[in-house]
Amino acid sequence: MNNQVIVINDTEWKTHSLEDKGLHDLEAGKVLHFNRLEFPLSAFEQSFFTPDIRHPKSRNISLDASGNLKGVVGNDAVQDGVTAMMDRFRNQAQSLVQSYFPSYIDNISVAPTSFRPNQIETRAQSWRADDKRLHVDAFPSRPNYGERILRVFINVNPHNIPRVWRVGEPFEDIVKRFLPDIKPYSAWQARILNVFGITKSLRSEYDHIMLQLHDAMKHDLNYQANSPQVTIPFPSGSVWMCFSDQASHAAMSGQYMMEQTFHLPALKQKDPQASPLAILTRHMGRQLI
Ligand code: SIN
Numbered sequence: 001m002n003n004q005v006i007v008i009n010d011t012e013w014k015t016h017s018l019e020d021k022g023l024h025d026l027e028a029g030k031v032l033h034f035n036r037l038e039f040p041l042s043a044f045e046q047s048f049f050t051p052d053i054r055h056p057k058s059r060n061i062s063l064d065a066s067g068n069l070k071g072v073v074g075n076d077a078v079q080d081g082v083t084a085m086m087d088r089f090r091n092q093a094q095s096l097v098q099s100y101f102p103s104y105i106d107n108i109s110v111a112p113t114s115f116r117p118n119q120i121e122t123r124a125q126s127w128r129a130d131d132k133r134l135h136v137d138a139f140p141s142r143p144n145y146g147e148r149i150l151r152v153f154i155n156v157n158p159h160n161i162p163r164v165w166r167v168g169e170p171f172e173d174i175v176k177r178f179l180p181d182i183k184p185y186s187a188w189q190a191r192i193l194n195v196f197g198i199t200k201s202l203r204s205e206y207d208h209i210m211l212q213l214h215d216a217m218k219h220d221l222n223y224q225a226n227s228p229q230v231t232i233p234f235p236s237g238s239v240w241m242c243f244s245d246q247a248s249h250a251a252m253s254g255q256y257m258m259e260q261t262f263h264l265p266a267l268k269q270k271d272p273q274a275s276p277l278a279i280l281t282r283h284m285g286r287q288l289i
């Protein structure tokens, strides 16, 4: 199981391409851990590392594609400072993806950047929302029809506290284990969810299956405890990246992280046959979107 996380020692955010080894690992659902990239933070930026920076009414701090910041408590200088820090991380994450995986450039789109100042281990959540349980990412209100979710993370903890993840078994093994028992797709239920605005668009069979896998994994405590997995402490300062709709992951402890999401059509990855959409389509024997 140790090979689900690949360490990359490069020191540059913008550098030579990792193709094909890095791309193959990424598309196989592995987590790429860049343990030597630097992201210097000014003294002013270090003052943002307090849980009080997040507005109590916001779940997250986010910077959207047009540069609008949401969820921060503080005066204009703080708002501008957090915006600049998150924008810098977005640019670095973008140049990392673009220089390591140049074949993605024309097809990748940039989603909002998030800053998560909350301590993981003290957060109380329902089992379904609990990211301390191994899962693949799937979102109830946002059907994506197989579009890939590529995420770049950085641990910006100022006290040298690692962000500890568990990384689970390969996607194909998850599918073999859980697919036989999931609830069948219902087209009329999907239409009702859409009419009432519970989903932002019609939930496809693919999206239904992904949600069922997400829930089945999180609900099964025996699976959580005993399935193949590794525990990885990402030291403060490190950067890691994965297709989070494919790499099974759980965030166990840590505080202060930034995350940048990119979307990529499954057909535009190097090997579309390695995508969750292709894997599930093969297992189901029919078109899912
Ligand atoms: C998640 O994506 O499930 C959580 C990631 C993290 O908080 O480190």
Ligand code: FE
Binding pocket: 131, 135, 136, 137, 244, 249
């Ligand atoms: Fe997740």
